[in-house]
Amino acid sequence: MSKFSFMVVDDSLITQRKLSQLLEELGHSVAGTCVNGQQACEKYIQLKPDLVTMDITMPVMGGIEATKKIIESDPDAVIVMVTSHGQKQTVIDAIGAGAKGYILKPFYRDNVAQTLNKVINKYLNKE
């Protein structure tokens, strides 16, 4: 599987670190990290990562609003939610906003790898 660049969005620095480390172990690179949705919208345009991992509850701007905004600016953006929120309505809202995958905390290597592979094969390995 080819290597892809990620942007990790999470207000928890521990999660940022754990997730970045896991993504690197899986052979990907982390182009940048953000601590809220607003920063994510701005940084996405600069970094143009292949994939974004997005937390939901963050200060300033949450992950669902940020997902909508990023997809508005780039309809091909590939965003996967990585969150502790498993409530039905939150899941539906996130998918409705355009998220392509959903991973719940605590995230485990195999689970993350499997979900990301599916998303990558569907949206990034088209050719």
Next chain:
Amino acid sequence: MTRQNNNSIIFNSLFQALPFGVYIVDVQSHQLLFANRHLSEMVGGNVREGGICYREIFNFESPCMHCRIKELRSDGEEQSGDHLTFEFFNEYNDRWYQFHELMVPWTDGRLVKCTFAVDISELKAAQNSLAEAHARLAIKNEELETLYARDVLTGAYNRVKLDEIMDKELGRYERYGRLFSIILMDIDDFKDINDTLGHLAGDRVLYEMSNLLAANTRATDLLCRWGGEEFLLVCPETDSSGVRPLAENLRQMVAGHEFECGRRITISLGAATVRPEDTQDSMIARADKAMYLSKSQGKNACNFM
């Protein structure tokens, strides 16, 4: 042995025996007054009673993000018996806890917060796999909806979906008298684009046009691909006075847009507002007639019938 000492021993042995973390904090100073053995084990040992709770337990320099003391005190008057239950994911040990917090009077009369932290990680794991399955299903539904309702090339709604939309709007008009309008748009000289620049460039123009139109219409308007180079916009809650400027704005916006292929591209438009006895066919036929009038006027024009 005094009664107080005796109570304290009973209290201590009971809380030490509980199979979940318990700690008690002074709500004013955040001083940790009591922590049981289980709590110490949960956070890796070395919890010192007398220290500050967020430092001793969570290793933070300021009160925790999840701290609910303020909430328990939100009415301004701390009261014994106030109670909160919430779930909390601890990033440090990757475990889920259900926190039960309540305000109780301490032995010396001051009000303290007593927290019971029950590890619910196993329960959460089952809930999470269900939620993830739910998410996969929701994603699948979105994909199926796209396949069913969208034109593959342009992403606009297809004819199948258009029939549904028109049915719904005609039904709303019949039942509640809600007016709606449609705008039929045809790209001028599209054949020439295909012939001179090739079909791939033509497809690209269709894709770009679809995105351009979708981005410049209201959130409630619905864009469909009607035919080869024709798009149809359904505008709910829009009468003839509303649809005319809307169509004219679209005409001007397209004429002023620089397409990737480097050409100036225009559209001819025909608009119609629903009338009594209208069917989908009769309404679209009127918009079609108005659009052909625009073509006969030299294209890049807009008419209403």
